[in-house]
Amino acid sequence: MNYIHRYAGKGSKVLEVGAGTGRFSIALAKEGMDVTAVEFVQSNLDKLRLGSKDLSNLASYLGDATDLKDLEDDTYDLTLVLGPMYHLYDKEDALKAIDEAIRVTKKGGIIMFAFISVYAIMYSNYFYGNWSEGQAENFTDDHKVRHFKEQLFTGYDVAEFEDLFEKKEIEHITTTGVDGLIEPLEHRVDFSVSDKDFEAISKWYLSVCEKRELLGNTNHLLYICKKA
Numbered sequence: 001m002n003y004i005h006r007y008a009g010k011g012s013k014v015l016e017v018g019a020g021t022g023r024f025s026i027a028l029a030k031e032g033m034d035v036t037a038v039e040f041v042q043s044n045l046d047k048l049r050l051g052s053k054d055l056s057n058l059a060s061y062l063g064d065a066t067d068l069k070d071l072e073d074d075t076y077d078l079t080l081v082l083g084p085m086y087h088l089y090d091k092e093d094a095l096k097a098i099d100e101a102i103r104v105t106k107k108g109g110i111i112m113f114a115f116i117s118v119y120a121i122m123y124s125n126y127f128y129g130n131w132s133e134g135q136a137e138n139f140t141d142d143h144k145v146r147h148f149k150e151q152l153f154t155g156y157d158v159a160e161f162e163d164l165f166e167k168k169e170i171e172h173i174t175t176t177g178v179d180g181l182i183e184p185l186e187h188r189v190d191f192s193v194s195d196k197d198f199e200a201i202s203k204w205y206l207s208v209c210e211k212r213e214l215l216g217n218t219n220h221l222l223y224i225c226k227k228a
Helices: 002-007 023-030 042-051 092-103 117-125 131-140 158-163 194-210 212-217
Strands: 013-017 033-037 060-062 076-081 105-116 168-176 220-227
Touching: 002 076, 002 105, 013 023, 013 092, 023 033, 023 042, 023 060, 023 105, 023 117, 033 042, 042 060, 076 168, 117 131, 117 212, 158 168, 158 212, 158 220, 168 212
Parallel strands: 013 033, 013 076, 033 060, 076 105
Antiparallel strands: 105 220, 168 220
């Protein structure tokens, strides 16, 4: 939410594509933003609508990130794509989702795309006697990143994801980490963080989360750009 609040506030027109059950959309609507939520899965949308039934400033639709046909051009101050890129395994579909998010955002508006580091997928899940399985799923024999439909989540090399925007009419603002090393560290039996330390870690991480040398270590990342 920290980065969202840097670019949007009460009265902002916000679109969330792939809104799930509404965690972010509902919270932003409660802050007074004018929110549109688009979700691909009907059961998720049903839960979102139940949770937002008293919010007149949240409209929700069943829809596909690669074809936002019901939404007009140049409409939103902030567009959030916080889940779809995890599951778009085909490059053409990923590019369509990017194009659609850009299309519906106002000129000068902000767009945030969440994606997953393929390296953090390995660090978090495959140091438990199953490294070969993870390597075969996520990399080719010559160590290039793999994307295919049967993956539960598809991960990216940071530069690979950024290259998807090379020919798009946007201005790249930053690529930032979201959760750092917390997920792989949670597997340790001696892992422990007090409330006081968590607050200190959070403040520290916000000061370093955009450092390029740390990006591959975080599970989730945000690519933030402005529509030209």
